[in-house]
Amino acid sequence: MKTLTLDEFIIEREKQFPYSTGEFSQLLNSIKLAAKIVNHEINRAGLVDILGKAGDTNVQGEDQKKLDVFANETFKQALVSRDIVCGILSEEDEDFIPVTGLDGGNKNNYILSMDPLDGSSNIDVSVSVGTIFSIHRRISPIGSPVNKTDFLQPGNQQVAAGYIIYGTSTMMVLTMGNGVNGFTLNPAIGTFYLSNPGMTFPETGTTYSVNEGYYRDFPRGIKDYIKYCQREEGDRPYTSRYIGSLVSDFHRNLIQGGIYLYPESTKYKQGKLRLQYEANPIAFLTEQAKGKATDGSRRILDIQPDELHQRIPFICGSPRMVEKVEEFLGRT
Numbered sequence: 001m002k003t004l005t006l007d008e009f010i011i012e013r014e015k016q017f018p019y020s021t022g023e024f025s026q027l028l029n030s031i032k033l034a035a036k037i038v039n040h041e042i043n044r045a046g047l048v049d050i051l052g053k054a055g056d057t058n059v060q061g062e063d064q065k066k067l068d069v070f071a072n073e074t075f076k077q078a079l080v081s082r083d084i085v086c087g088i089l090s091e092e093d094e095d096f097i098p099v100t101g102l103d104g105g106n107k108n109n110y111i112l113s114m115d116p117l118d119g120s121s122n123i124d125v126s127v128s129v130g131t132i133f134s135i136h137r138r139i140s141p142i143g144s145p146v147n148k149t150d151f152l153q154p155g156n157q158q159v160a161a162g163y164i165i166y167g168t169s170t171m172m173v174l175t176m177g178n179g180v181n182g183f184t185l186n187p188a189i190g191t192f193y194l195s196n197p198g199m200t201f202p203e204t205g206t207t208y209s210v211n212e213g214y215y216r217d218f219p220r221g222i223k224d225y226i227k228y229c230q231r232e233e234g235d236r237p238y239t240s241r242y243i244g245s246l247v248s249d250f251h252r253n254l255i256q257g258g259i260y261l262y263p264e265s266t267k268y269k270q271g272k273l274r275l276q277y278e279a280n281p282i283a284f285l286t287e288q289a290k291g292k293a294t295d296g297s298r299r300i301l302d303i304q305p306d307e308l309h310q311r312i313p314f315i316c317g318s319p320r321m322v323e324k325v326e327e328f329l330g331r332t
């Protein structure tokens with residue numbers, strides 16, 4: 001029986017910082033609350049009129065699903081109504097959202113970037129989806145309105161990051177820069193328990209996750225790596241597993257060992273994933289779990305973003321496997 005709850009875990013961590021104001025704990029509590037509401041809605045999605053498209057497209061030009069919109073609103077509301085962040089960047093909103101207090105100012109420290117519902121194409125077929133979040137401290141002075149530069153900080157400035165996987169079990173996987181811990185929701189009582197303390201990537205693995213449908217459009221090095229995975233030699237051929245939800249593919253690879261690739265292609269010149277709320281938080285978790293995350297030549301966390309919704313080629317997972325891809329890319 002798992003007994004340490006997420007709340008207790010956060011309180012324990014805060015005690016290590018004697019001058020902490022509780023702001024960070026409150027922020028995580030708000031995320032936890034929104035996650036439980038979204039989880040509830042996902043579980044009954046087939047029963048209520050929330051499957052399918054909402055009728056709009058988001059800033060990426062993608063159809064917004066009703067659950068996308070619901071998740072986005074739920075997370076924003078949980079944070080804004082508690083006046084607990086100074087700004088929010090979401091995949092579903094074109095611009096960042098400044099959050100001002102009742103007095104019109106802003107005394108809060110943190111900004112949050114998120115993909116409220118990752119892997120949306122899986123929603124209508126009852127396959128796992130997730131929420132990804134990244135937390136930075138603001139750069140602009142407290143009390144002033146947030147500005148774009150607050151949201152354009154590199155991943156190496158994150159103070160925390162995590163995801164919620166709405167899978168056969170619902171889990172929150174979290175890093176505060178001191179390792180990675182996984183918490184499983186007991187749905188009967190609505191409490192997250194520490195179930196996976198100190199998560200680390202196996203050094204290597206035998207699973208690769210990539211949309212091989214785009215094979216023709218990938219760069220030479222990626223094509224060669226995929227061929228390498230398929231060759232009969234040593235522990236190969238590897239197993240191919242691609243759910244089409246970054247959170248779910250990453251989660252499996254983290255536990256079992258493996259690699260996730262969304263490289264550039266002739267279709268997606270910069271890859272598809274967004275740097276600020278997909279690649280960066282997952283890269284932070286990856287490194288904290290002793291894995292590696294790269295765009296093929298650069299450490300993801302060191303990339304200086306230029307745009308709020310910037311895309312980036314993304315490769316992450318077990319360190320030996322990522323190094324192998326880099327080796328193949330270096331040869332081309």
Ligand code: AHM
Nearest residue numbers: 117118119120121211244245246247
């Ligand atoms: P989304 O945030 O719009 O759902 O897009 C991101 C998702 C990732 O979760 C997933 O790995 C990838 O897009 C799947 O894309 P594709 O269908 O091109 O393979």
Ligand code: MG
Nearest residue numbers: 115117118119
């Ligand atoms: Mg996404």
